[in-house]
Amino acid sequence: MPKVHSRLEFIPQRFNDGVVKLVHLLLPLVLRFRTRPWLMGGIVRIDAVHTERLVDLYQQFQGGKIRFLMGFRHAEVEDPLCLLYLMSRLLPQAAIQAGIKLQLPIHNHFIYDRGMTIWAGKWLGWLFSRGGGIPIHRGKPLDRAALREARGLLINGRFPFTIAPEGATNGHGETLSPLEPGLAQLGFWGVEDLNKANRQELVYILPMGIRYYFVTPSWQKIEGLLGQLESQSGLEVKQLSQEHWKNPANYLYPRLLSLGEHLLTKIEEFYRRFYHQSLPKLNEDSSSNYNQFLALRLQRLLDVALKVAENYFGLSSQGSIIDRCRRLEEAGWNYIYREDIKDLKTLSALDLGLANWVAEEADLRLKHMRMVESFVAVSANYIQEKPTAERFAETLWILFDTIERIKGKKMPRRPYLGKRWVKITIGEPICVTERWENYHNSRQQAKQAVNQLTEDLQIALEKLIVDE
Structure with a gap:
């Protein structure tokens, strides 16, 4: 703790x-x-x-x-x-x-x-x-x-x-x-x-x-990590047939999109229910492109996640996502690494308990920011425009990091893909x-x-x- x-x-x-x-x-x-x-x-x-x-x-x-x-x-x-x-x-x-x-x-x-x-x-x-x-x-x-x-x-x-x-x-x-x-x-x-x-x-x-x-790109390892993330997220893991392995990117990409949408839905509901955030369900028809539709939902979710943390620390929501993440990090550190306490040994048991309480709460709020930080560069067409093994791996590693952090791991070791x-x-x-x-x-x-x-x-x- x-x-x-x-x-x-x-x-x-x-x-x-x-x-x-x-x-x-x-x-x-x-x-x-x-x-x-x-x-x-x-x-x-x-x-x-x-x-x-x-x-x-x-x-x-x-x-x-x-x-x-x-x-x-x-x-x-x-x-x-x-x-x-x-x-x-x-x-x-x-x-x-x-x-x-x-x-x-x-x-x-x-x-x-x-x-x-x-x-x-x-x-x-x-x-x-x-x-x-x-x-x-x-x-x-x-x-x-x-x-x-x-x-x-x-x-x-x-x-x-x-x-x-x-x-x-x-x-x-x-x-x-x-x-x-x-x-x-x-x-x-x-x-x-x-x-x-x-x-x-x-x-x-x-x-x-x-x-x-x-x-040598290992599509088997990439598919294995995708299946692992699907399983951990509560989705059915689909197996590729021998025919599918001739062009695996064509069959893995729809699964990756489904995983992304599933995670968005789960986390949106998390913020609606437990942080009372207004996240009205969007109509897919509002976007002519499914990838752009998911990207719109993602950006909205990142904004909401940052606001949850900003509201706690009393910060404004001005600036880019990166600027907001930096301000939140510094605010959290100020609650955990206290400039106003020269020696923790001089605190009474009550004061120390309250200070620890504040530090625990700040650390929890920073988790919202860490999740956002992972998705800063995620775009709608990164894989679609160039479905290489490298781009698949990079996207899956980001999703892996997110799920592992939600599970409580601060520095997860990324799976080996080759x-x-x-x-x-x-x-x-x-x-x-x-x-x-x-x-x-x-x-x-x-x-x-x-x-x-x-x-x-x-x-x-x-x-x-x-x-x-």
């Missing part, structure tokens, strides 16, 4: 060469067993395209000519591990082949969500700190401690910076979530701080795409310094420049996750 805690302290980065070298050494084993620890599975190969661009940037960085940030596509929790493999294995090899000598280790500072240490444990904060990471509160309008340290490392740190501009994983390999402006803003702050220090280095942002592919390989594509670097004139004259110009850079980065990342 969740209990009250003292405030979440800032975890300063304390880069340690020995820890990073050990992580680099163990990384291939971690990647190989990440998805299915008890069998040979998981990620078996990582390829990189246009590594010469990254080698060139590191050479200039180590020569004192530039500072740069890397903005990477963030679809899955394995992304940072894949990037670590790029830095520790593929990049040094590419540099040697090009006859370029880079200083080792090739590494990067990075920003990570403070909540990761809550879900995974304090050991992760210790590890990330020694790896040069900076924790940030995603829901705070301004996390001063994190931004202060990030700005300092950006112009004086030993390594470049890596940031996921989407802010969180969305579980979709071929759909990019709207980017947050933090990466672009940090780039302009870097230019500003270098100018104040009378330094001539240029600042760049490098977009990086990451895609996951099955080595060996995968990864393709990392290095994009064209974007020079932030060249945009300085459009940024520094006024607050309005600064906002426009940040928005334009964020939009350009969004376009660049979308191009990098499309199969060539």
